[in-house]
Amino acid sequence: MRSGTARRGARARLLVQEGLALQGARASPLPQEELAGDSRQPAASHQGGRPALPPAPANRAVARHLWLAVHLPALAIECLKLENLLLNTSQDVELPKVIVSGEGAQCEVVAADATALALGIRPGHGLNAAYALAPQLGVLPRQPQREQLALERLARLATQYTPWVSLEAPDALLLEVRGSLRLLGGTRALLARWRRDLAREGFSASLALTPTPLSALWSARAGTPGAAVRVVSGWGPLAAALAPLPLTATRWPGAVLDRLAEAGARQVGEVLRLPREGLARRYGPVVAEQLEQALGHRPTPRARTTLPERFLEALELEAEATTVPALLPAVDHLLAALEAFLRGRNAGVHGVVLQLRHRPSRLAKDAGSVPRLTTVSLGLAAPGAAAQRLGALLRERLDRLELLSPVCALRLRSGVVVPLPPDTRALLGTEDAVEAGAAEVLLDLLRARLGEAAVHGLSLVPEHRPEAAWRRAPPKVVRGKTSPAAGKGPGQGPGQGPSKGPSQGSSQGPSQGPDKGRAVAEPVVPPPAMQRPLWLLPAPQRLRVREGLPWHDGPLVSEQGPERIESGWWDGAEVQRDYYTVRRTDGVRLWVYRERGAVEPGSWWLHGVFG
Amino acid sequence: MSEGASRSPGAPPVQAEALASLLEQSAGAVWRVGLQGGVSAFAAGAYLPTGFPRLSAVLPGGGWPVGTLVEVLSAGSGVGEVSLWLPALQRWAAGGPVRACDDGARVPAKPRWLAWVRPPYVPYGPALVQAGVQPEQVLWVAPDSPAEALWAMEQALRSGACAAVFGWAHPADDHALRRLKLAAAQGGALGVLFRPLAQVALASPASLRLVLHPRPAGGLDIEVLKCQGGRPGWVRDALRHS
Numbered sequence: 001m002r003s004g005t006a007r008r009g010a011r012a013r014l015l016v017q018e019g020l021a022l023q024g025a026r027a028s029p030l031p032q033e034e035l036a037g038d039s040r041q042p043a044a045s046h047q048g049g050r051p052a053l054p055p056a057p058a059n060r061a062v063a064r065h066l067w068l069a070v071h072l073p074a075l076a077i078e079c080l081k082l083e084n085l086l087l088n089t090s091q092d093v094e095l096p097k098v099i100v101s102g103e104g105a106q107c108e109v110v111a112a113d114a115t116a117l118a119l120g121i122r123p124g125h126g127l128n129a130a131y132a133l134a135p136q137l138g139v140l141p142r143q144p145q146r147e148q149l150a151l152e153r154l155a156r157l158a159t160q161y162t163p164w165v166s167l168e169a170p171d172a173l174l175l176e177v178r179g180s181l182r183l184l185g186g187t188r189a190l191l192a193r194w195r196r197d198l199a200r201e202g203f204s205a206s207l208a209l210t211p212t213p214l215s216a217l218w219s220a221r222a223g224t225p226g227a228a229v230r231v232v233s234g235w236g237p238l239a240a241a242l243a244p245l246p247l248t249a250t251r252w253p254g255a256v257l258d259r260l261a262e263a264g265a266r267q268v269g270e271v272l273r274l275p276r277e278g279l280a281r282r283y284g285p286v287v288a289e290q291l292e293q294a295l296g297h298r299p300t301p302r303a304r305t306t307l308p309e310r311f312l313e314a315l316e317l318e319a320e321a322t323t324v325p326a327l328l329p330a331v332d333h334l335l336a337a338l339e340a341f342l343r344g345r346n347a348g349v350h351g352v353v354l355q356l357r358h359r360p361s362r363l364a365k366d367a368g369s370v371p372r373l374t375t376v377s378l379g380l381a382a383p384g385a386a387a388q389r390l391g392a393l394l395r396e397r398l399d400r401l402e403l404l405s406p407v408c409a410l411r412l413r414s415g416v417v418v419p420l421p422p423d424t425r426a427l428l429g430t431e432d433a434v435e436a437g438a439a440e441v442l443l444d445l446l447r448a449r450l451g452e453a454a455v456h457g458l459s460l461v462p463e464h465r466p467e468a469a470w471r472r473a474p475p476k477v478v479r480g481k482t483s484p485a486a487g488k489g490p491g492q493g494p495g496q497g498p499s500k501g502p503s504q505g506s507s508q509g510p511s512q513g514p515d516k517g518r519a520v521a522e523p524v525v526p527p528p529a530m531q532r533p534l535w536l537l538p539a540p541q542r543l544r545v546r547e548g549l550p551w552h553d554g555p556l557v558s559e560q561g562p563e564r565i566e567s568g569w570w571d572g573a574e575v576q577r578d579y580y581t582v583r584r585t586d587g588v589r590l591w592v593y594r595e596r597g598a599v600e601p602g603s604w605w606l607h608g609v610f611g
Numbered sequence: 612m613s614e615g616a617s618r619s620p621g622a623p624p625v626q627a628e629a630l631a632s633l634l635e636q637s638a639g640a641v642w643r644v645g646l647q648g649g650v651s652a653f654a655a656g657a658y659l660p661t662g663f664p665r666l667s668a669v670l671p672g673g674g675w676p677v678g679t680l681v682e683v684l685s686a687g688s689g690v691g692e693v694s695l696w697l698p699a700l701q702r703w704a705a706g707g708p709v710r711a712c713d714d715g716a717r718v719p720a721k722p723r724w725l726a727w728v729r730p731p732y733v734p735y736g737p738a739l740v741q742a743g744v745q746p747e748q749v750l751w752v753a754p755d756s757p758a759e760a761l762w763a764m765e766q767a768l769r770s771g772a773c774a775a776v777f778g779w780a781h782p783a784d785d786h787a788l789r790r791l792k793l794a795a796a797q798g799g800a801l802g803v804l805f806r807p808l809a810q811v812a813l814a815s816p817a818s819l820r821l822v823l824h825p826r827p828a829g830g831l832d833i834e835v836l837k838c839q840g841g842r843p844g845w846v847r848d849a850l851r852h853s
């Protein structure tokens with residue numbers, strides 16, 4: 001019976017594998033169609049020539065990995081554009097802009113914006129050539145650090161789709177997606193989602209999907225952003241798909257490329273046709289090795305990028321924001337990045353800190369008075385990841401913020417990243433699941449708007465002194481049933497009566513009272529006979545005395561008392577009082593005491609109100 | 612006669628059930644007293660026994676209405692305005708049973724907070740425990756202004772995380788009270804707004820308006836100023852247990 005189920009299980013697994021294989025096979029027609037245009041002709045010539053490399057083994061008809069290469073040809077300029085998220089469309093947007101690298105005569109254009117491209121400026125042009133085409137050219141230096149940051153940001157986004165993301169500096173990413181294709185609904189759905197993400201982030205990329213990292217990279221580099229994605233999902237068509245790629249896509253050293261060009265090879269296919277034995281000897285080991293890697297004959301190890309465990313991202317605003325609403329798009333953008341970061345690791349944060357950097361004041365006399373940095377920190381009652389929820393809470397904070405001077409940059413920092421517990425739902429009905437988070441959401445909302453200090457709970461302290469018997473505590477999110485009322489607490493209340501009061505307070509208090517009370521969880525609750533008022537005054541209020549009796553907007557009539565409380569000689573806040581419950585003529589009941597201590601003996605004080 | 616006697620205990624519930632299902636089908640077409648304008652919060656129609664027989668006898672449904680706003684007017688604090696609520700609330704907040712009305716609406720038995728928004732003094736823990744309310748059930752919100760207090764009350768009422776919300780917010784206009792009432796219906800919570808006696812003359816959207824008159828010799832007379840589904844009136848010495 002047991003082996004029978006085991007066999008069934010194995011069979012079921014086999015079927016699933018077949019299903020995967022079938023899906024892979026089904027996915028392949030799409031690429032071949034797309035590739036038909038450029039691959040057919042070289043494939044024919046390939047058959048005519050003598051194959052330099054043996055075809056991939058037949059038993060690996062379906063590749064184990066599928067690599068999605070993301071090549072960002074305009075990263076150098078797009079990473080700067082991203083920082084200017086709130087760029088006003090003012091006159092200087094009309095100016096063509098280019099990013100350059102190198103110095104003097106070697107200075108060449110690395111990337112150009114749309115205006116510059118329209119004027120005919122291309123990456124690779126010398127700076128002088130660019131000036132000739134557009135005299136009013138905005139020239140910016142390349143910022144490798146920002147490029148790296150932008151690449152990391154994209155890698156973070158990519159961790160939503162696969163845990164295996166490799167950073168291919170300076171301008172590409174590799175994602176292994178075979179494992180998550182089924183989850184994401186196939187190649188088409190994955191590519192569509194990833195393209196949407198890229199567009200939202202403001203990057204133009206050319207994509208390629210092939211079974212090896214190098215082939216994917218080369219294909220992506222050869223493509224142009226916006227063109228059809230090159231997809232090769234099996235080993236069979238891989239060599240044919242690589243053949244038409246220009247050799248520049250391999251980024252081999254210039255000298256090697258020159259020598260290959262002398263031999264008449266300008267495309268990958270032409271190198272593949274060269275005799276294999278001579279490749280390494282004539283053109284260096286890199287060429288032979290990388291060709292084998294591209295075709296999958298040799299492994300290409302790719303490191304998995306591990307991203308920092310804390311989220312920190314900054315955004316510079318080119319147009320300074322003078323009002324809070326002008327900041328909100330930028331905040332939303334940062335929060336969206338945070339959410340992607342957290343999704344990638346199925347984690348949440350307990351809070352975030354948003355820093356607004358202000359423009360330094362132009363007036364010297366204001367320099368000291370205007371702060372350079374405004375910090376808004378937000379704590380959550382339960383770890384959260386949703387940008388929408390965090391955004392709503394931050395907005396509550398920001399709405400109440402007054403910007404003393406214009407903001408020129410934002411920085412969002414996460415608190416400690418903690419794993420999110422899986423979402424548990426009831427099988428029948430979802431009401432409980434919805435309500436479970438209600439308390440946390442309410443707490444966050446109240447704290448965000450009113451401040452941490454304005455929201456608290458209560459806890460009892462085992463103390464006889466009324467003002468010390470309670471304490472503010474963080475609100476407790478109640479789950480499950482609480483124990484029934486403990487109103488009938490132990491009878492060790494403050495002063496069992498005036499007769500026993502003094503001896504109990506002074507002798508028993510220090511040795512046993514507080515220490516024992518702290519050890520046991522049950523707090524000291526006065527017996528029902530010793531009624532306590534629902535309202536306690538923050539500090540006792542001195543009462544006037546008329547004809548020897550206390551007076552508070554009228555004469556006071558004693559209802560209960562005295563209850564003697566003597567305690568606390570050991571910590572300098574000694575209390576020696578006789579408490580009375582009194583009623584005013586208009587029916588208001590008050591809790592008053594008569595001082596018995598050394599300071600102002602016999603004076604009357606109001607300490608509570610029976611609300 | 613004997614036939615009639617045997618049927619009479621069984622028949623009314625069947626009729627009530629049929630009537631309830633009929634009303635449910637025609638939701639919106641028939642206006643029912645006690646339901647919040649068709650919003651039909653899950654707690655609408657449920658009542659909390661007050662714990663004071665004289666008071667319960669006057670209120671429709673025999674208790675405090677849940678999922679709506681109640682206004683309490685008194686000359687000041689110290690007349691027992693809060694202790695009036697504690698017998699009913701300690702059981703509910705701890706997840707105790709609540710008497711449901713005939714149309715089947717039930718209040719979920721689930722421990723929830725008692726929120727205190729901008730109370731005039733410190734809510735004193737030992738006194739709450741004496742009244743049967745656990746200190747961990749207390750959510751104490753201390754906003755700076757009455758406007759913030761109204762906002763906080765609204766959020767707390769709507770959240771579903773609070774069994775009851777006590778608020779001290781003056782001044783509060785008609786619009787704000789309407790919002791509170793709606794939020795209470797959405798969250799199935801009991802909202803209690805404490806206001807000064809001067810507001811007696813002004814109209815209010817609250818479902819229940821009470822004026823507290825302390826008796827000079829102790830005890831409390833309660834004037835029911837407005838009562839949706841019931842009648843205005845006086846309850847003499849309301850807190851006496853006989």
